[in-house]
Amino acid sequence: MPVGGPRTPLRVAIIGSGPSGFYSAEHLLSQDDVNVQVDMFDRVPTPFGLVRAGVAPDHQKIKSVTRVYERTAADDRFRFRGNVEVGRHIDHADLMEYFHAVIYAVGASADRRMGIPHEYLPGSHSGPEFVAWYNASPLDRARTYDFSGFRAVVVGNGNVAMDIARMLVLPAEELARTDMARHAVTALAEGSVREVVMLGRRGPAQAAFTPKELREVAERDDVDVIVHPDEVALDPHSRHDAEQHPDRNRDQNLEILRELAARGDRGRDRRIVMRFLASPVSLHGTNHVEAVEVARNELYRGDRGALRARMTDDREMIPTGLVFRAIGYQGVPIAGVPFDPLAATIPNEAGRVIDLLDGSPRYGEYAAGWIKRGPTGIIGTNKPDAQETVETLLQDLRAGHLQRRVPSRRVLARLVGERQGDLTSWADWQYLDGVEQEMGAEVDAPRIKFARVETMMRFLGERGGS
Numbered sequence: 001m002p003v004g005g006p007r008t009p010l011r012v013a014i015i016g017s018g019p020s021g022f023y024s025a026e027h028l029l030s031q032d033d034v035n036v037q038v039d040m041f042d043r044v045p046t047p048f049g050l051v052r053a054g055v056a057p058d059h060q061k062i063k064s065v066t067r068v069y070e071r072t073a074a075d076d077r078f079r080f081r082g083n084v085e086v087g088r089h090i091d092h093a094d095l096m097e098y099f100h101a102v103i104y105a106v107g108a109s110a111d112r113r114m115g116i117p118h119e120y121l122p123g124s125h126s127g128p129e130f131v132a133w134y135n136a137s138p139l140d141r142a143r144t145y146d147f148s149g150f151r152a153v154v155v156g157n158g159n160v161a162m163d164i165a166r167m168l169v170l171p172a173e174e175l176a177r178t179d180m181a182r183h184a185v186t187a188l189a190e191g192s193v194r195e196v197v198m199l200g201r202r203g204p205a206q207a208a209f210t211p212k213e214l215r216e217v218a219e220r221d222d223v224d225v226i227v228h229p230d231e232v233a234l235d236p237h238s239r240h241d242a243e244q245h246p247d248r249n250r251d252q253n254l255e256i257l258r259e260l261a262a263r264g265d266r267g268r269d270r271r272i273v274m275r276f277l278a279s280p281v282s283l284h285g286t287n288h289v290e291a292v293e294v295a296r297n298e299l300y301r302g303d304r305g306a307l308r309a310r311m312t313d314d315r316e317m318i319p320t321g322l323v324f325r326a327i328g329y330q331g332v333p334i335a336g337v338p339f340d341p342l343a344a345t346i347p348n349e350a351g352r353v354i355d356l357l358d359g360s361p362r363y364g365e366y367a368a369g370w371i372k373r374g375p376t377g378i379i380g381t382n383k384p385d386a387q388e389t390v391e392t393l394l395q396d397l398r399a400g401h402l403q404r405r406v407p408s409r410r411v412l413a414r415l416v417g418e419r420q421g422d423l424t425s426w427a428d429w430q431y432l433d434g435v436e437q438e439m440g441a442e443v444d445a446p447r448i449k450f451a452r453v454e455t456m457m458r459f460l461g462e463r464g465g466s
């Protein structure tokens with residue numbers, strides 16, 4: 001009986017329930033000519049990856065993309081198995097034994113290093129961990145932050161840095177009406193941070209944030225966005241590029257930044273100070289961060305024409321006890337799966353995992369999303385990316401590379417249940433989702449998120465099991 005035929009479903013494990021996992025499932029389940037079953041695993045009890053644990057709490061509209069994923073989950077060929085971590089409860093060898101194919105859609109959850117002295121002094125934090133903490137990820141619930149100082153420094157110049165800066169300066173009443181974790185709302189409300197300095201390595205023309213995010217803070221009446229006029233004036237290289245190569249995002253950013261520089265300080269008591277051509281050189285402090293030493297940079301044209309930053313001797317100290325490193329995410333390896341340490345991705349060709357050393361194909365193993373291409377792109381970027389991976393998988397199926405016998409779903413369920421007693425199903429998630437929304441409605445918030453696995457399990461237990 002061919003795999004994928006009427007009697008022998010193609011059994012696919014998808015590891016990760018973020019956008020790339022769900023778009024992979026959607027594309028697999030939309031194949032009319034292939035009989036397929038999808039089992040999706042996630043290490044946390046709740047689905048949706050960074051849509052739940054990354055996207056900013058005040059950007060609710062963006063999160064409504066989960067309705068599309070809910071439609072996929074409603075397919076009776078789909079199973080969700082939450083709170084099951086690959087590498088802990090089940091491993092790569094299990095997946096290869098129980099499935100014809102596995103798609104790794106595990107994202108890129110680690111942060112990148114700045115590579116400067118005293119980078120990890122207490123008070124200096126990973127941006128990705130902070131984002132996960134304020135979004136109620138149970139993996140990050142136990143973290144603590146000291147918001148008692150006036151100033152925080154965010155290293156980075158992209159949308160994640162902008163999200164972090166905004167969360168630090170928004171008034172507590174406003175945060176309370178979002179789905180921000182309640183522990184974060186309380187801690188920020190009790191804190192005294194009123195100024196956030198964002199440090200961008202390159203100039204305003206190279207900033208990675210989008211005009212929409214910049215405009216969002218620029219248009220607030222209760223927050224000043226301070227931009228130094230001399231830092232928005234373009235250097236000759238950037239001016240040349242701006243004249244030769246139109247770029248809508250860049251040009252809009254520059255326009256807004258110039259307006260902000262002209263507007264100056266309006267004396268609001270909360271402010272975001274956007275610095276450009278400024279790199280941290282070292283953190284200073286005895287037992288805790290006390291200041292960031294910053295070098296002024298200049299731009300030069302590097303290989304292939306890209307503008308790069310290099311430090312000058314011009315230095316300054318920015319006193320602060322709170323630093324967030326928001327210079328990018330990176331993937332982490334999974335035991336038994338090839339990993340490219342330089343790109344921090346799973347090496348692949350059109351989604352099919354390949355051996356790192358000789359490039360040979362590993363039929364039956366695939367990657368999608370951030371772990372496939374690196375941590376770039378918006379939610380929608382993951383759709384064509386996942387479709388490409390699934391097309392490669394189907395090509396391998398048709399070429400006969402996935403023809404083997406695997407145990408039934410019942411046997412799989414027994415294995416997973418033995419390894420992790422506290423796993424969650426889709427019905428469990430729907431119950432938790434309902435409770436979160438009900439609790440939110442009482443306080444005029446979209447939801448109050450569960451932030452602890454034990455609490456989720458208690459609620460599920462009290463409901464009477466699933």
Ligand SMILES: Cc1cc2nc3c(=O)[nH]c(=O)nc-3n(C[C@H](O)[C@H](O)[C@H](O)COP(=O)(O)OP(=O)(O)OC[C@H]3O[C@@H](n4cnc5c(N)ncnc54)[C@H](O)[C@@H]3O)c2cc1C
Nearest residue numbers: 016018019020042043049050054086106107369370378379
């Ligand atoms: C802070 C932030 C804000 C963003 N805001 C926006 C925005 O406003 N709009 C927008 O369009 N895009 C936004 N993005 C980008 C968007 O979130 C990503 O493009 C997208 O989430 C990547 O999808 P993914 O499926 O590859 O990874 P993820 O969304 O990270 O999903 C990976 C999943 O894999 C699970 N997992 C990891 N390891 C294991 C394991 N070993 N076993 C089991 N499960 C595992 C994780 O728990 C997670 O659920 C934002 C990103 C960040 C970081």
